[in-house]
Amino acid sequence: MIKTISKVGNSQGVIFDAALMELAHLQTGDELNVELHEGGTITLTPIRPRPSRAEVARVIKSTLKDYARTMKKLA
Secondary structure (H helix, E strand, O other): OOOOOEEEOOEEEOOOOHHHHHHOOOOOOOOEEEEEOHHHOEEEEEOOOOOOHHHHHHHHHHHHHHOHHHHHHHO
């Protein structure tokens, strides 16, 4: 995909159209890590929040409860 650097106020930027945002699972306001590599390559990596230990524990507990009978049969 080819994009053109555009003037945005006193800065420059690259516009991400709706299709690119959807394909990359990005939303307005998402944070990106910007890395500059040797030779001038730039990579943008979305910063995705990780679930807390409490959230992971809650999901595991809920799953075990929902599938208790299946888990007993598998044991």
